[in-house]
Amino acid sequence: MEKNTKLEKFSVEKQTDRGENLPDLYWNLGIPQKGEKLVIHPPKILETRVVFESRKLKVIEQDLEFSNGYRETWEYVELKSKGGVQVMPLKSDGKVVMVREYRGAAQRYVLRFPTGSLEGEESPEQAALRELREETGYTARRLHLLKEQRSSSTYFRGVFSIYLALDLEFVGCRRDLGECDMEVLELPLEEVFGMALRLEIESPQTVYSILMLHHYQQQRKSFL
Template sequence: MSNEECEAKVIEGDDELAGGEPMLVLGDEDPRDAELHEKILGEDMAYQGKILDVRSLDVELPNGRRSKRDIVRHPGAAAVVALTDSGKIVLVRQYRTALDRVTVEIPAGKLDPGEDPLECAKRELREETGFTPRRIRYLTTIASSCGFSDELIHIYLATQLEFDGASPDDDEFVNVDLVPLSELIDAVLDGKIEDAKTVVGALALDAVSHRL
């Protein structure tokens, strides 16, 4: 397809793009999206682990050809941006084997089967940091790496914190820091914080902080 044909197809698909302000159309809500879909023909277990599975999928591409996709199946997770009354964010420091270094992150954890993400968020905050919130609200949900994983992380904002004492799992080793939101935002924008849920959580809180 030529560049001219591509441009015509874009303009045809959305009149707003042709004449007015661009508008956001979410995935699978644009009529053109139907022709992008792959058809899943089969799915086999390639690896079954403690917290995730790897599946090998046979798919039919939009052009009719067949291909393979390796997909990580994950039960999902919840994460918490916990804000103290003095305006500091509760962060955890933990060693991440995949990166072979300690990272600084907002508290988070995997969903148990059938668990409400909100309850998971409160549980993980208490276990990892010892804080319990008197108020907690939903911020956003992210697909952590949708190119190969179906993991969704539900992010919450916790405020009016009370300290009850941490109780991490036996195989969980963390240190807790309280950091001003402005310092966290600076670290995110400088690329010093790379953890996706922490980046999104910090920026989401910064965006809504004037409403608190």
């Protein structure tokens, strides 16, 4: 029996430095048993304000009230585009097409899948095909939405549609001018999966997507 079982509760020391006189609070430190339903209490959103807006980003402030009555203001960043797409192109020979590209925020080159934001009125599918064409020179006759991912990062909100692209045809490249140093690599999926497990790929999102692709290939070999 661990010390922090379901039933044990702990008094919490006051963390506020505003000198508030708060009631004693108790936390459930339990490990949910199999099949047990979690009781969760999302905070109430009291107010949402846009405090900065630029060409691509919005900074948002949000006043929250937690289930214990505690109020806090959180900040996060939202992309102004309607969403982002990531495309995982899988060739019939089992190779995945990836790109190596300079990323400003990371200040280095990263290995990743073709990725971009929705432009104008285009749908996520149209954006996926456009980014695939621009970055790798391939088009795809089949596109499957594998996942719609909402950011789980602490400070970033966005909807990100992840596609599997099949039945590829190489038609030539059409790139943004800021992508001139991007390189296209074709690698066997099993090799890429091994690279992910051996931590040879640094981007958490890319690693996650590789696991997703591998998982789907394991689950339904038929989609090839």
